[in-house]
Amino acid sequence: MTAHDPAPARRRLGVGALIVLILAAAAVTVGIGVVRSLAAPVALVTPVVTPTAVTDDVGDDAVYVHVHGAVVTPGLYRLDAGARVVDAVAAAGGFSSAADPAGVNLARAVTDGEQLFVPEPGQEPPPDAAGGGGAGVTAPDRVVDLNTADAAALDTLPRVGPALAERIIAWRTENGRFTSVDDLLAVSGIGEKMLEALRDRVRV
Numbered sequence: 001m002t003a004h005d006p007a008p009a010r011r012r013l014g015v016g017a018l019i020v021l022i023l024a025a026a027a028v029t030v031g032i033g034v035v036r037s038l039a040a041p042v043a044l045v046t047p048v049v050t051p052t053a054v055t056d057d058v059g060d061d062a063v064y065v066h067v068h069g070a071v072v073t074p075g076l077y078r079l080d081a082g083a084r085v086v087d088a089v090a091a092a093g094g095f096s097s098a099a100d101p102a103g104v105n106l107a108r109a110v111t112d113g114e115q116l117f118v119p120e121p122g123q124e125p126p127p128d129a130a131g132g133g134g135a136g137v138t139a140p141d142r143v144v145d146l147n148t149a150d151a152a153a154l155d156t157l158p159r160v161g162p163a164l165a166e167r168i169i170a171w172r173t174e175n176g177r178f179t180s181v182d183d184l185l186a187v188s189g190i191g192e193k194m195l196e197a198l199r200d201r202v203r204v
Contacts, residue, residue, distance in 0.1 A: 061080075061081040062079060062080060063079055063083065063110060063111065063112035063113075063114075064077070064112060064113060065077050065088045065091075065112075065114050065116055066114070066115045067088050067089065067092040067118070068115070068118070069099075069117045069118035069120075070095060070096045070119060070120050070123075071089060071094065071095060071096055071118050072092060072094055072095075072096055073092050073093040075092065077091040077092060079110065082109065083110050084106065084107055084108060084110060085104055085105060085107070085108045085109075085110060085116060086106040088116050089104070089116075089118065095118065096118075098120045099119075099120060100118075100120055100121040100122075100123070103119040103120075103123070104119075105155060105161070107161060107162055108152060108155040108156065108162070109151065109152050109162070111150075111152045114152075143200075143202060143203050144157060144201060145204070146172070146184070146203065146204050147172065147204055150169075151165040151169060152165075154168055154169070157201055157202065158197055158201065159194055159197060159198075160198075164190070167187050167188055167189060168184070168187050177204070178204045179204060181195070181198070181202055181203070182195070183204075
């Protein structure tokens with residue numbers, strides 16, 4: 001009787017063990033890849049406008065602003081006193097894809113009770129889009145009284161920013177009431193061309 005040769009059996013065992021090792025190594029590699037993908041940081045999209053606090057973190061002298069028009073989430077927002085239009089727009093989720101960002105002055109300070117309208121390109125504000133919180137605060141197309149308007153109201157005028165609004169108020173404080181719209185020429189930064197642009201938008 002011929003003795004059985006164990007070599008083929010050992011070869012089969014060796015090949016089987018090698019296959020098991022290869023499969024085990026592949027499983028480990030796949031597992032490491034899955035773990036790494038789960039641990040990888042998720043890229044965050046930073047909004048163009050970052051909102052300020054509009055919840056319980058605002059101070060006792062907070063202001064309420066109604067933001068509507070071309071923003072992501074129109075509504076009534078509670079902001080810190082001294083907040084600006086950029087903060088109100090941010091609180092409303094930022095501009096919508098249809099907004100005309102040039103249609104609002106982001107640097108202007110907001111006032112309590114203001115209704116802030118963000119237009120679409122070529123869109124005119126509704127008749128009731130008026131501000132609040134002080135004499136002379138008006139909608140963009142309404143006339144501003146030079147003798148009663150605060151800085152926020154003056155800031156709604158074309159080409160008048162916060163610095164020029166403060167100079168107008170400073171002139172009024174030092175010289176008394178404006179007696180004529182032409183008195184604006186005495187304010188540093190206002191020339192003939194700008195006066196003509198403002199003439200139909202202001203009164204005394």
